[in-house]
Amino acid sequence: MELLEAIILAVLAASTPLLLAASGELLVERAGVLNLGVEGMMIVGAACGFAGAWATGSTFIGALCGIFAGVALSLVFALMTLGLAVNQVATGLALTILGVGVSGLIGAGFVGERISTAPRLYIPGLTTLPFVGKILFGEDAFVYVSLALVIAIWYFLYRTRAGLILRAIGDNHVSAHALGYPVLKIRMFAVMFGGGCAGLAGAYLPLAYTPFFVPGMTAGRGWIALALVVFASWLPGRLVIGAYLFGAVSILQLHAQGWGVGVPSQLMSALPYLATVIVLVLISRTRSGGSTAPAALGTVFVPDR
Amino acid sequence: MLDSGSGHARSGAALLQTIGLTKRYGSFLANDAIDIAIRPQEIHALLGENGAGKSTLVKTIYGLIQPSEGDMLWQGEKMVLAGPHDARARGIGMVFQHFSLFDNLTVAENVALGLDGKESFKAMSARLEQVSQQYGLPLDPKREVWQLSVGERQRIEIVRVLMQNPKFLILDEPTAVLTPQEADQLFVVLERLKSEGRAILYISHKLDEVKRLCDTATILRGGKKISTCLPREETAASLARMMVGTEIKQVKAAAHRQTTVPRLVVNDLSLAPDEPHGVHLKNISLELKGGEILGIAGVAGNGQDEFFAALSGERLAKDPGTIVIDGHAAGHLSITARRKLGAAFVPEERLGHGTAPRMRLSENALLTGHAASGMVHNGFINTAATLATVDRATESFDVRKAKRDPEAASLSGGNLQKFIVGREILRNPIVLVVSQPTWGVDAGAAAVIRQALLDLAAAGAAILVTSQDLDELAEIADRIAVMFHGHLSEPLMTADADRETLGLLMGGSALTPKDVPDAVGA
Numbered sequence: 001m002e003l004l005e006a007i008i009l010a011v012l013a014a015s016t017p018l019l020l021a022a023s024g025e026l027l028v029e030r031a032g033v034l035n036l037g038v039e040g041m042m043i044v045g046a047a048c049g050f051a052g053a054w055a056t057g058s059t060f061i062g063a064l065c066g067i068f069a070g071v072a073l074s075l076v077f078a079l080m081t082l083g084l085a086v087n088q089v090a091t092g093l094a095l096t097i098l099g100v101g102v103s104g105l106i107g108a109g110f111v112g113e114r115i116s117t118a119p120r121l122y123i124p125g126l127t128t129l130p131f132v133g134k135i136l137f138g139e140d141a142f143v144y145v146s147l148a149l150v151i152a153i154w155y156f157l158y159r160t161r162a163g164l165i166l167r168a169i170g171d172n173h174v175s176a177h178a179l180g181y182p183v184l185k186i187r188m189f190a191v192m193f194g195g196g197c198a199g200l201a202g203a204y205l206p207l208a209y210t211p212f213f214v215p216g217m218t219a220g221r222g223w224i225a226l227a228l229v230v231f232a233s234w235l236p237g238r239l240v241i242g243a244y245l246f247g248a249v250s251i252l253q254l255h256a257q258g259w260g261v262g263v264p265s266q267l268m269s270a271l272p273y274l275a276t277v278i279v280l281v282l283i284s285r286t287r288s289g290g291s292t293a294p295a296a297l298g299t300v301f302v303p304d305r
Numbered sequence: 306m307l308d309s310g311s312g313h314a315r316s317g318a319a320l321l322q323t324i325g326l327t328k329r330y331g332s333f334l335a336n337d338a339i340d341i342a343i344r345p346q347e348i349h350a351l352l353g354e355n356g357a358g359k360s361t362l363v364k365t366i367y368g369l370i371q372p373s374e375g376d377m378l379w380q381g382e383k384m385v386l387a388g389p390h391d392a393r394a395r396g397i398g399m400v401f402q403h404f405s406l407f408d409n410l411t412v413a414e415n416v417a418l419g420l421d422g423k424e425s426f427k428a429m430s431a432r433l434e435q436v437s438q439q440y441g442l443p444l445d446p447k448r449e450v451w452q453l454s455v456g457e458r459q460r461i462e463i464v465r466v467l468m469q470n471p472k473f474l475i476l477d478e479p480t481a482v483l484t485p486q487e488a489d490q491l492f493v494v495l496e497r498l499k500s501e502g503r504a505i506l507y508i509s510h511k512l513d514e515v516k517r518l519c520d521t522a523t524i525l526r527g528g529k530k531i532s533t534c535l536p537r538e539e540t541a542a543s544l545a546r547m548m549v550g551t552e553i554k555q556v557k558a559a560a561h562r563q564t565t566v567p568r569l570v571v572n573d574l575s576l577a578p579d580e581p582h583g584v585h586l587k588n589i590s591l592e593l594k595g596g597e598i599l600g601i602a603g604v605a606g607n608g609q610d611e612f613f614a615a616l617s618g619e620r621l622a623k624d625p626g627t628i629v630i631d632g633h634a635a636g637h638l639s640i641t642a643r644r645k646l647g648a649a650f651v652p653e654e655r656l657g658h659g660t661a662p663r664m665r666l667s668e669n670a671l672l673t674g675h676a677a678s679g680m681v682h683n684g685f686i687n688t689a690a691t692l693a694t695v696d697r698a699t700e701s702f703d704v705r706k707a708k709r710d711p712e713a714a715s716l717s718g719g720n721l722q723k724f725i726v727g728r729e730i731l732r733n734p735i736v737l738v739v740s741q742p743t744w745g746v747d748a749g750a751a752a753v754i755r756q757a758l759l760d761l762a763a764a765g766a767a768i769l770v771t772s773q774d775l776d777e778l779a780e781i782a783d784r785i786a787v788m789f790h791g792h793l794s795e796p797l798m799t800a801d802a803d804r805e806t807l808g809l810l811m812g813g814s815a816l817t818p819k820d821v822p823d824a825v826g827a
Contacts, residue, residue, distance in 0.1 A: 161422045168407045175405035180389030
């Protein structure tokens with residue numbers, strides 16, 4: 001029972017950055033923009049988040065720094081793809097390379113430093129409940145924020161007019177423009193939101209997951225987040241399932257190694273990534289009915305004026 | 306009513322008037338000092354060929370484009386539009402030619418996007434049902450657009466505009482995609498809107514439609530206004546002359562065309578779709594002799610694309626014998642092998658299917674001509690031969706282009722279509738399958754293409770033409786069959802195929818026994 005509790009806690013912790021980054025990217029892609037730079041925005045968020053928390057001693061300030069860094073990097077992407085109509089795939093890949101470089105530069109001075117991790121919720125009487133207490137009422141703020149974020153995104157997309165307009169732009173930007181909606185402006189806000197989420201997801205790693213900064217500590221989580229959006233077929237509800245599933249795979253492989261399962265550890269460590277590839281292949285093969293991808297995804301829009 | 310031929314309506318009565326409206330793109334004048342006046346309770350036609358400036362003009366009136374010079378007057382007062390929101394706020398609505406709909410959203414969501422969002426979604430949905438009933442335009446607000454037919458999609462556009470209770474409606478080629486019966490229903494709605502006191506600007510190049518429906522017509526050519534006239538007092542020929550600037554050559558079939566042996570035979574072809582929203586082809590059979598042109602009519606999306614893919618070899622049939630080209634079973638053969646048998650194919654979509662947009666014309670000539678036209682030697686491209694093909698196509702089909710060998714995407718639609726048809730005809734095919742040969746092509750180019758098809762048939766080739774334009778089929782086809790939901794009707798002799806019969810077949814009624822599902826084998 002205690003082992004199960006520990007595993008669930010670990011899964012939640014491992015899933016949270018995936019969920020945060022993927023939620024942001026989901027909104028971006030719903031607006032028809034494919035930002036492959038999630039990994040880059042995350043790693044910069046991690047470096048800046050750590051720097052902010054180290055300087056001020058506040059997890060909150062650290063998280064804000066992470067968000068800010070993610071937004072700043074996403075603005076580079078927005079300028080290139082929306083302002084100058086550059087190819088989104090190429091720009092996104094370049095953004096990741098840029099992000100890895102910038103984070104190494106910022107984080108170089110912090111390697112080996114240590115901060116205190118994010119405080120966890122404590123409600124007397126609830127958090128001390130056996131088994132469920134710590135899982136439900138003893139998490140750090142990021143976990144609750146990530147779940148609230150998914151609900152907020154769902155509400156925004158399906159219950160607000162602004163969300164409808166965003167979905168419409170992702171479906172057909174030419175029509176949306178013809179009806180008079182500011183396609184590029186709305187896309188820019190979506191990209192910034194996605195950048196903030198990715199930055200926050202990155203900041204989570206040194207602020208709550210491990211209390212120090214290591215170059216390249218995102219370790220491909222940005223790519224998994226991208227795959228998750230496809231896995232969720234652009235639906236926020238499925239994103240939660242997908243994120244926790246991937247989190248579980250990455251934690252269980254650790255435990256499986258501990259239990260001495262006769263599989264090389266390298267292969268076990270590769271499991272989450274293998275799962276990503278397999279899921280992507282399966283989804284692209286078996287998708288039927290209306291294609292769920294936003295129809296304008298990844299296409300450049302230049303309004304005629 | 307307006308005096309015949311006078312250029313200006315009395316400005317006091319005009320609902321909307323433009324004075325010297327000009328739109329410049331660099332040195333190109335898309336609209337050159339256009340004066341047009343539209344009064345309440347008037348259906349005003351805007352006529353012109355592609356590139357005449359019709360779209361630019363209506364987009365300016367709808368606030369999508371800012372004019373370079375000139376003024377617009379709305380009810381006598383100067384109007385400056387910052388965007389479509391401004392136009393809608395004044396009571397100007399527009400139904401787009403290429404629908405501005407969102408496939409993955411529901412009907413109600415699509416309508417909501419066209420309104421300014423001041424009422425709740427629920428109230429809007431209720432009003433949507435009320436308006437659609439009131440005008441006899443039934444719609445299910447909860448369905449997603451991709452599930453709907455083209456006619457239904459247009460209904461959404463119209464209802465969306467009507468919900469703004471507009472004083473002035475712009476319709477951009479609304480009947481281009483409708484069956485004759487659907488078009489008639491639309492005219493009833495338009496007459497009703499007119500009787501309610503609204504003004505309508507009706508863009509079309511179907512002249513008999515304009516003569517039937519419109520009170521006034523303004524003709525544009527090359528960005529300039531040519532004249533404003535009363536279409537009912539003009540003839541189709543005189544309107545066409547004003548549109549084109551010269552007489553359009555009448556397409557003429559050779560007097561005695563001999564039909565020869567069967568060149569293209571389809572035996573009981575059935576094919577499941579490979580796309581989620583595709584059409585299942587069911588038991589299609591036909592026989593096409595050399596020297597004959599068979600027209601296939603039908604509303605878009607009834608299996609024409611799938612049939613073309615099966616004929617061209619983009620999709621293979623299970624049984625080789627289902628498609629026979631010049632006596633050879635070809636159902637299992639690739640597109641190249643079919644070309645080697647003497648077949649040629651012109652798909653509907655010019656850019657992306659018929660040509661690679663960013664490749665030069667010579668390279669595009671190579672793409673279909675590599676198999677049988679001596680353009681490749683030992684794996685090396687014979688550039689001289691590919692360029693020669695471009696030159697021959699240019700000369701024979703009057704392809705107008707800026708330089709000898711430009712990118713396909715730089716040509717206008719009509720010129721690119723002439724090039725594609727020319728490229729295939731120059732290969733002297735014995736079977737030509739061509740889909741929508743003159744879709745979106747100006748009248749002059751359309752006449753060239755139709756004449757080329759007739760000449761090719763006269764030279765002994767078998768030609769299968771798929772088209773939504775019944776007038777075009779009546780002009781060139783010997784027999785016409787109708788495709789509906791993946792079934793192909795028995796071909797009718799063109800002389801017997803009146804619009805009403807074809808229209809009923811296009812709508813799925815009057816099925817011949819062959820098309821009844823019970824008679825369909827496995």
